[in-house]
Amino acid sequence: MIYADNAATTKMSEAAIQAMVSAMSEVYGNPSSLYGIGQKAREALEKARGEIADIIGADPKEIYFTSGGSEADNQALRSAAELGKKSGKMHIVSTAFEHHAILHTLQKLEKEGFEVSYLDVHENGIVLPEEVAAAIREDSCLVTVMYANNEIGTIQPIREIGAICRERGVLFHTDAVQALGHIPVNVEDDNIDMLSSSAHKFHGPKGVGFLYARKGIRLSNLIEGGAQERGKRAGTENVPGILSMAAALKEAVSKMDANAVFLSGIRDRLIDGLLGIPHSALNGDRVKRLPGNVNFCFEGIEGESLLLLLDDKGIQASSGSACTSGSLDPSHVLLAIGRVHDVAHGSLRLSIDEGITEADADYIIRSVSEVVEYLRGFSPIWRDLMAGKKDFILF
Numbered sequence: 001m002i003y004a005d006n007a008a009t010t011k012m013s014e015a016a017i018q019a020m021v022s023a024m025s026e027v028y029g030n031p032s033s034l035y036g037i038g039q040k041a042r043e044a045l046e047k048a049r050g051e052i053a054d055i056i057g058a059d060p061k062e063i064y065f066t067s068g069g070s071e072a073d074n075q076a077l078r079s080a081a082e083l084g085k086k087s088g089k090m091h092i093v094s095t096a097f098e099h100h101a102i103l104h105t106l107q108k109l110e111k112e113g114f115e116v117s118y119l120d121v122h123e124n125g126i127v128l129p130e131e132v133a134a135a136i137r138e139d140s141c142l143v144t145v146m147y148a149n150n151e152i153g154t155i156q157p158i159r160e161i162g163a164i165c166r167e168r169g170v171l172f173h174t175d176a177v178q179a180l181g182h183i184p185v186n187v188e189d190d191n192i193d194m195l196s197s198s199a200h201k202f203h204g205p206k207g208v209g210f211l212y213a214r215k216g217i218r219l220s221n222l223i224e225g226g227a228q229e230r231g232k233r234a235g236t237e238n239v240p241g242i243l244s245m246a247a248a249l250k251e252a253v254s255k256m257d258a259n260a261v262f263l264s265g266i267r268d269r270l271i272d273g274l275l276g277i278p279h280s281a282l283n284g285d286r287v288k289r290l291p292g293n294v295n296f297c298f299e300g301i302e303g304e305s306l307l308l309l310l311d312d313k314g315i316q317a318s319s320g321s322a323c324t325s326g327s328l329d330p331s332h333v334l335l336a337i338g339r340v341h342d343v344a345h346g347s348l349r350l351s352i353d354e355g356i357t358e359a360d361a362d363y364i365i366r367s368v369s370e371v372v373e374y375l376r377g378f379s380p381i382w383r384d385l386m387a388g389k390k391d392f393i394l395f
């Protein structure tokens with residue numbers, strides 16, 4: 001089996017598993033309790049908080065543990081919106097290809113009276129800093145732009161966007177769920193005010209993540225009940241998950257440079273091979289993308305059929321975000337970069353990790369080529385294209 005859907009979730013590392021097992025047996029107390037085993041859990045929790053803070057260049061008091069990236073996104077946007085409303089600023093700047101945890105929250109805020117400017121990301125899947133600057137207004141309270149896209153893997157000019165926001169006095173949030181652990185992220189250097197992350201994207205456990213919020217930003221509570229997380233996230237902390245997340249992130253960062261070099265080579269091998277398929281196209285910038293991300297469109301086929309037949313060949317991949325896998329609509333990300341509906345339906349996302357080999361990559365290329373040719377063999381759309389009844393879009 002070749003697992004090529006690491007953007008959806010990753011396999012837990014041995015370091016993460018060991019940290020979780022150890023926490024379950026050795027620091028099982030409630031960290032809010034005053035007796036010994038509770039305080040032992042508290043010490044372990046704060047140690048993990050400090051380790052995560054060090055990795056992203058933050059202060060431990062700026063780290064708030066959550067159930068994952070979606071919760072962190074929601075709390076960041078809700079907090080900025082409430083702060084903006086108090087000062088009469090009800091305009092938000094974002095992009096058309098954010099994760100749905102961002103987009104759906106923005107849609108709810110629009111119903112509450114906020115105005116949102118959704119920037120184009122252009123054909124290469126990159127947000128232009130100058131367009132962010134032009135979109136910021138006197139009544140803007142927040143700019144939220146993802147660090148790296150979850151479908152096409154394009155890396156955004158976060159540092160430049162953050163600098164613009166800092167200069168204009170507007171809060172800047174980034175969804176770094178796909179970026180952290182895979183490329184360098186530093187909240188100070190990148191001028192980030194709030195950042196969301198999720199452990200299961202860097203070989204940690206599911207159901208745990210964190211929100212970074214710069215000192216001075218007053219967070220709004222999504223969950224009420226107790227005084228955990230300095231009163232900003234009620235509920236007994238998931239100590240085993242948090243310790244496991246810290247272990248996974250430390251390991252991922254320690255191997256990041258070497259993994260990036262290796263994965264970029266395999267990624268480019270896959271891209272070169274898949275470009276040999278007629279009427280196919282790479283989605284997003286070829287260079288400014290995550291080391292392990294390859295996203296293609298193939299004209300004349302349906303992505304769902306492609307995935308099922310690849311699964312029969314032992315290749316696990318996706319056609320887009322796992323959060324929208326039940327939808328029959330084409331990817332909003334691909335539509336945002338200008339792909340038409342018919343082409344966007346025929347998409348494939350391969351997200352690889354360090355366990356892949358060159359032989360695996362070559363097998364993927366052969367398999368995708370065979371399946372695409374097979375599917376086109378009985379596709380009425382393909383027959384019309386070949387007969388000249390329709391014009392090709394991808395060349």
